[in-house]
Amino acid sequence: MMKQTSSFQRWRRRYFKLKGRKLYYAKDTKSVIFDEIQLVEMSIAGCSINNENHSFQVITPFRNLVLCTEGRKEMDDWILALRSAANREFYEPNAEQTEMLSGHHHWYACSHARPTYCNVCREALSSVTSHGLSCEVCKFKAHKRCAVKAENRCKWTTLASIGPAIIEQEDGSISMPHQWIEGNLPVSAKCCVCEKTCGSVLRMQDWRCLWCKSMVHTSCRDNMPSVCTLGQYRISILPPTAISYLDSDGYWRASKPEGVSPLLVFVNSKSGDNQGIKMFRKFKQLLNPAQIFDLTNGGPRIGLRLYQHFESFRVLVCGGDGSIGWVLNEIDHLGLHKQCQVGVLPLGTGNDLARVLGWGSAFDDDTQLLPILERLEHAQINMLDRWSIKTFEGNVLPPRHPHPKQAINHRSCFSLLCRLILLHPKILHSDNHHVVISSAHSMLCETVKELVDKVGQDSKTEQVENSISNKCSVLNKKLDALLMALKEESKASDPKPSHHDDSVVMATTVVIESRPAEEEKEHLMSRANSLKKAIRQIIEHTEKAVDDQNAQTLAYDQDHHGYEDEPLSPNIPIILEPEMTPTLEINSNPSSPLPEIPGAMSTLAVPQSFFFPSDGESSACGNRSGAISSRQPVHASRLGSHSFISKVLLANADALCAAASPLMRPSVLTSRFAVFIHREDYQEKCVMNNYFGIGLDAKIALEFHQKREEHPEKCRSRTKNMMWYGVIGSKEMLKSTYKNLEQRVQLECDGTRIPLPNLQGLVVLNISSYMGGTNFWGGTKEDNFVPPSFDDKILEVVAVFGGVQLGISRVLNIHRHRIAQCRSVKITIMGEEGMPVQVDGEAWMQPPGYIRIMHKNRAQMLTRDKVFEEALKTWTEKQKIELPTVSRRHDSLNETETQILQSFVEATESLIKSVKVASICHSTVEQDLFHLATQASGFLDRLYPSGTLTVPTVRTQVSDLVSSVRTLYNETRLFMSHKAAPLNFRSDVEEKIRASLLVMEGEMKRVYEIGGLPHIQDIQEEACELQQKRSKGKPSLMSKLLGKKEKRHAAEGSSPNVLTVLEWGLNDVGHWLASLGMSEYREMFVSHDVRGQELLSLGRTDLKELGIHKVGHLKRIQQGIKDLRTRMSALDKTATIL
Secondary structure, three states: OEEEOOOOOOEEEOEEEEEOOEEEEEOOOOOOOOEEEEOOOOEEEEOOOOOOOEEEEEEOOOOEEEEEEOOHHHHHHHHHHHHHHHOOOOOOOOOHHHHHHHOOOOEEEEOOOOOOEOOOOOOEOOOOOOOEEEEOOOOOEEOOOOHHHOOOOOOOOOHHHHHHHOEEOOOOOEEOEOOEEEOOOOOOOEOOOOOOEOOOOOOOOOEEEOOOOOEEOOOOHHHOOOEOOOOOOHHHOOOHHHEEEEOOOOOEEEOOOOOOOOEEEEEOOOOOOOOHHHHHHHHHHHOOHHHEEEOOOOOOHHHHHHOOOOOOEEEEEEEOHHHHHHHHHHHHHHOOOOOEEEEEEEOOOOOHHHHHHOOOOOOOOHHHHHHHHHHHHOOEEEEEEEEEEEEEEOOOOOOOOOOOOOOOOHHHHHHHHHHHHHHHHHHHOOOOHHHHHHHHHHHHHHHHHHHHHHHHHHHHHOOOOHHHHHHHHHHHHHHHHHHHHHHHHHHHHOOOOOOOOOOOOOOOOOOOOOOOHHHHHHHHHHHHHHHHHHHHHHHHHHHHHHHHHHHHHHHHHHHHOOOOOOOOOOOOOOOOOOOOOOOOOOOOOOOOOOOOOOOOOOOOOOOOOOOOOOOOOOOOOHHHHHHHHOOOOHHHOHHHOOOHHHHHHHOOHHHHHHHHOOOOOHHHHHHOOOOOOOHHHOEEEEEEOOEEEEEHHHHHHHHHHHHHHHOHHHOOOHHHHHHHHHHHHHHHHHHOOOOOHHHOEEEEEOOEEEOOOOOOEEEEEOOOOEOOOEOOOOOOOOOOOOOOOOOOOOEEEEEEOOHHHHHHHOOOOOOOOEEEEEOOEEEEEOOOOOEEEEEOOEEEEEOOEEEEEEEEEEEEEEEOOHHHHHHHHHHHHHHHHHOOOOOOOOOOOOHHHHHHHHHHHHHHHHHHHHHHHHHHHOHHHHHHHHHHHHHHHHHHHHHOOOOOOOOOOOHHHHHHHHHHHHHHHHHHHHHHHHOOHHHOOOHHHHHHHHHHHHHHHHHHHHHOOOOOOHHHHHHHHHHHHHHHHHHOOOOOHHHHHOOOHHHHHHHHHHOOOOOOHHHOOHHHHHHHHHHOOOHHHHHHHHHOOOOHHHHHOOOHHHHHHHOOOOHHHHHHHHHHHHHHHHHHHHHHHHHHOO
C-alpha cells in the first residue's frame, strides 16, 4: 500500500503485514526493522475525495496513519482485515454477508458547514469547519477520539439486526419501529407532532428517524405512532423485516412484502465523473443498506441472489453502458430476465442506452435522488433486444459430431469427392512418372474405393436408390480403366519392370520412349474425361437427394437456433442500394494461399455464402459455369438452398474441369474454397446491447482503454475522457490505419453477401444513440428502410468513411451511408492480422476469422414516461387548489388553545350583546349589524350548547365561530367609523360598543395562534401571497435609512391598528430577537435604527449588510420575519377586505 508521509503529505510505497493485533510496515520485504502499531482502541475511516484515491485512516490513541490502495476492493478488504484483527475475530475474505449483521458504522472523514455535535460525548466538533467523522449510512457524528466508543447501532439491515425492538401485531405479523438518532437536525426541521421548529445549532437536542425521516421534539416523541411507515418512498424500500435467513449457498434471501416493489441498486464507484461514491452513500441513507451494492466489490451476483425468488422486482444500475451490460449478463446467467425490470442512472462517459431510455446524458447531483426514485415508480416497461456476438478464430473446421437427422453421411462423401477434385489434375499434369503411379494407386484408388464402400454401407442401413449404386459401380470401372492405362504405359516404358501383384502397382523413375508423347497424352486424357463424367453424374444425383434432406435440416436449425434466419418483411431492404441487381459477383483473390489437404479422414470446409467466377477467367467448362450463373437470380436460384455440395461443386464447376484446362492457376482454383463454420462451432464472445463496431471507431476505443489502463489518473472524469477520445480520433484522421477496410472484411446480412464501398469502419446499431449521443443512422428519409427501434429484432448497418465523419456527426446532422437492415450479421476478417472490434464501448483485437451477430433474448427496461409525469404533476396541482388544506394537527384542542378560546368567547359575547342593545335603539344598526350578531350567536351556541364547552372541541367548529365573529367585528368597526355620528348614539351604548371592539381586537390576534383553522389558514395564505407581490422590487434597507424615516411616521399615523408590529420600537425589536435566541445581534439592529416597519421589509441581502453571515442564523431570522408578515397581512386583510 501507499502511506502518506508527514512532509508535504507525499505518498510513499510501503510493505505492510498484519500479525495478531499489530500492524507492521517497512520499505520492502527485505527490511530488518519494521515499524509497529498496536491495533488497540482503533477506528478506521475512509478519506477518499471524489474517489480520486482509495485512501483511509487508521486511527489509534497514539498514531494516525493515512493509507492508500490501488482499488476500492483492496481498500475494503484491508479495512475488514484490520477491523477483524482489532476485535480478535477470524478474518474471512469477501465476508459481505456477515458485515450486514455487524451493525458497524462506516466512518469517513468530512467537514460540516454549520455547528455539529458529537453523538458520543455531545460536544461540538472541533475547528471552524466542524471537522470530524461521519457514518456514511446513518450520519452518526463523532470525534476521531470518540469513534471507538460509539455503539454498533447503525441503520438496520435484517430482521436480526432490529433485535428486541421489533413490534408484533395482534394478528401475528411483525412491524418495524422507528429508529431514532439524536441531534444535528437540518435548519428547516419541524416537529411532526406540534409542527413547530425543532433542532438547534447551540446544543444536541431532538430526534430524527433514519427510515421515515420524521423529526420530533424530545417531549413530543412519546406522541408519535410506534410503527414506522418508512416514509414517502416506502414502495422502493426493502424493509429489514423482509430479510430473515440465509439459503443453502450462504446468500441472504428476502421475502417480498405486499404492496411494495423494492428497488435493487447497483453502483459502479468508478464510472464517469467519479460520482459513484457519492451515489453509493446517498442511496444507503435513503434505502436499506442491504439493497445497495458496489459493482467493483463483488459484482452483481450477491444482490440478484437476494431478490432471486421475487416474482418481479426492479433494478437500478448506476454507471455507464459497460455496467449495464455486466448486470444484464449476470441476469441471463441466473435466468431472471423475465422477473426484473432494469432502470439506468447515467454515470458513465457515453451513456447511450440511458439517453435512449429517457434518463438523460449524465447525472451528477446526489441531492436529486429522491425525484429519481419517484420517476422510477412511474416508469413504463419496454423491451430491449440483446444480441449474441459469436466468433470463430482461424479458418480450419474443427471436428464435430454429425447432424442427428442426416440420412446419409453426405459430409464424409463430399470430403472424398473434394479430394478427387484436387488429386485429378495432380495425376494428369505431373511429368514425374513415379508421382503419377503412386498418386493414382495410394490416393486416387483408395479414395474412390472408400467412396464406393461408404455408399454401399449407407445403402444397407438406409433406403437409397439403386441408381446411385449403379453410378458408383460405373465410377469404379472407369477408375480401373484409368489405372490399366497407366499400368500399360509403365510396362512399355520400363525395360525391367519390378514384380507386383494384382492390387499393387510399383514403379520407378522411367522415361517414356515407347510411344509418342501426343498419343500418350490423348489416350490418358480420354480416360480422365471418362472418369470425370462419372464423378459428375454422382454429384448431380447427390445434389437432388441433399436438397430434400436440407428441407428437414432447415427446420431443425430454426428450432434450435432461434429465428435469426427468418425471412424479413417485404418492406425491409437487405442490400446496399435499391437499384442494384439481385445477383452478386465476387472476384476471387488469386493471391490466396493454397490450403493444405488433410489426411485420409479429413474434410474440406465450404463456404456458407455462394459466388461465381469472374468473366475474365478462362475455363474449359466456361459454358457450364455460364449456364449456372444465367439460370435465375441469386436470391431465387436453387443454389441459394442450404445444400453445401451444390454451393461449391456446381458454382465452382471449373474446378471439376481442371483436367482439361492446364493453363488454370492452382491459386485460382484453391482460392474459391472458403471455410464453412457451423453455428455450434462458434463461441460466444459477449452480448451486445447498444452497438457493434469494427475498424476505425473500434481502434479509437481500443487506444482509449489502453491509455486508461496505463494512466488511470488521467481518465478520472467524463470531460477528460471525451477529450482523450478527441485526441485519439484526430491522430487516426492523419494515419488512416484502415483506409481500405473493404479489402480485409466481408459482410453478410441475413445470408446475403453485401459488396462494400471504400470505407474505414462498419457499425451495427441496435439503438439510435452511438458514440455519446450521435444518431448515426440518421432521421427519416425517403427510402425503403423502416424506422429503427430497439425492440424490433432488427439491426441497422452503417458505414464509417473516416475520422472527419465521426467528428462532424457529433455536431451536424450529416448524411449517413446506410447499408442494410437485417436480423443477423456475419463478418469475415481476412488476412493474417487481427482487427479492432468494440461492443458497447468495450474494445479488443479480434484475430482473423468469423463474427456472427444473432438475436439472443430481450430484457425488460424501465423507460422514463415524461407524458405521465406531466399529467400527474398537473393533476396534483389541481388537487391542491380544489381541495381544502387539511391540517396534520389533531382535531381536539390542547389546554393552551382552550384558554385562548375561552377569552375569545367572552369578548364575543360582550360584542354580540352590545350590538343587539344598539339594534333595539336604532333601526339602522338593526338593518346593518343585527343579522351578523345573530349568526355569530348561533355558532357560539353550537360550540357552547348548554353554557359549557363541548368535549372534544372540533377545530372546524372553532373556525366557523372565528370567521363569523371576524365579519361582525369588521362591519361594526366600519359602521362606528362612518355611520355612527349622524345617529346620535347614547353615550353609554357607544362607549360599550367601542370598548367591546377594543377588547375583540386583542382577542382576534390571540386566536390566530390556534393552528389548524381552515378559514383562518386560507386568509393567511392569501395575505402572504399578496404581501410577497407587494414586496417585489423594494429598495434595500440602507436606502430607507438615509432620508426616508418621515414616510415611516406617516405610515404609522395612518394605520388603523394601534397594536401592530408597525409601532415597535428598538426595545420591542430587541425583545423579539431574544425570543428567537438571536440576542447577540441586538446591538446591530439598534445601531442601524431598525424598528417595526423596517423589520418587516428586511431581506436576505439586508441581513447580510447588517453583519449576519451564518446560514443558520439567517434562516431563523428570516423565518421569524415571515411569521410576522403572515400575521400582519391576515389582520390587514380582515380589516380592509372583509
